[in-house]
Amino acid sequence: MAFLSISRLTKTFGTHTTVKGADIEVERGEFLTLLGPSGCGKTTILRMIAGFETPSSGTIRIDGKDVTDLKPHQRKIGMVFQAYALFPNMSVRDNIAFGLKVAHRSAAEIDARVKEMLELIKLPQLADRYPYQLSGGQQQRVALARALAIKPQILLLDEPLSALDAKIRVSLREEIRALQRQLGITTIFVTHDQEEALSMSDRICVMSEGRIEQLGTPFEIYNYPKTRFVASFVGTLNILRGKVTDGAAGRVQIDGQEVVTNRGLNGASTGDEVAVALRPEALSIGRANGQSNNLDGVIDEVHFLGSVVRIRVRFSDTAVSLDTFNRPNAAPPERGQPITVNFGREDILVLEGPAH
């Protein structure tokens, strides 16, 4: 049985249903990310797990116990907020000790636990500082220590990295993941940043308009998206208009050039218009022989991004972007140059629904 079990969870505010019958099961010690754009219902689910919102219907069970109607302070859940939420009138030490004092632990136990937490977040020297004396990254680490100090059953992270600058964000996400693994704590992480979700999670739950679009490992979500939304939301995607010329053989025509897929046509048959998706990293420059597909085009744009060069190739009506590694001894191609792009049969993803 799953450690956290969310069943048919629905939340309605007035006439607007924010969460529509969500079913999620999280194993003990798992790191699950709720990923989706603003307003998709991910934070509402997190707030219902924490007890800050009451579900309109459905149940939440933690370790087999129904907590749906419990007050937030009865759930033994640690939460880290986007805005840090450190108590400004308390020092770092007092912030971390707050939950332990509430639980009436002995002074010696509180002292030992605070020290342990400060060591864990590698900030023992800042125990007597106040929140306004800390950087954003330090504040969020203290918030994490405060949430972990009470040894919660589940750790909830509500976009904890969004307010930080890019470099700190990357280093802190690695720290959070390492801590989570070290402590083995069941963690639910909310973000709209796909890179964070892909790099940190055991599993990702992609949401859109209150519904769960797909729940799977980062590998599954990225490589085998089940819906058009997941395919377009996670990662960069080239979407081209195609027409199925031979459904049985997986032949699709794109801008008058034929390609073949061995990943199925998502229910489309001969003569149907379809949307064909290609990841930029699946495309290579040059003509390939054998089983690969080739498309001839002209270089439209070249963007030098440092380690990567992003090239936009135009066919007659459509265009694709592809990424190549920067090599100092090879100059990037120039605009207007004819080019052939190749990709494997397994790299073509035919999306559900009509082509736009």
Place this chain on the structure above:
Amino acid sequence: MKQSRIIPWIGFGLGALYFLIPLIATFEFSMRMERGTYSFKAYRIVFADPGFQSSFAYSAVIAVLTIIVGVALVVPTAYLVQLKLPRLRPVVEFLTLLPLVIPAIVIVFGYLRMYNSSSILPLTGSARGTDLLLIFAYVMLSLPYMYRSVDTALRTIDIRTLTEAAQSLGSSWPRIMLQVILPNVRVGVLSGAFLTFAIVIGEFTMASLLNRPAFGPYMQLIGANRAYEPAALAIIAFAVTWACMGLIQLVANLSPGSKR
């Protein structure tokens, strides 16, 4: 000095003169009790007067009790309005402004009518009952200042997230109020408290009509019968008010967790 900065400085100078000249004149007059020389005789007489001591002590005690009742009423109200009932904010703000619109004499006559010795709640029937009535009246009178101070302080912190953070750490509502919210709005509460203190110390209408031995009626009595002592009393009242303002600044700067 640039042309653009001269006009503001002239405005500031005129404003300062408008406030300072009467004050300096009052102070100078209060020092002239002895012929041909400046002295603090008027102040010595005022401080030695048992009437001054008892009325000031009475008003100080009433002011402290007013502050306690006011804080207990205003802080949870402002907190709940911000957190749970933001739509009620205009209504509450309007209610708290009413004491500035309705004259104190109207309010006190209303009280006398509602709480006289032959009413259901005969508060004016005893001295302690009237004191209680006076405290409630002062709480109402200080509402515009107390509510605004606390409300402004609450707006400077993210009370929703702080409340939720405390809740997730197992904290109950009373603990959240006392350990998380109140310390973080302390500056606002103290601003409201000191303003309340200054208002109560100098208030005349309500104390006089409810026949209580407060500092306001005492000042009026001295003003009607003496020459130099009222000027000394006015300066003392100013000093008390300024001391309150100074304490607001001091407390604001010394609060734990505040930027210095």
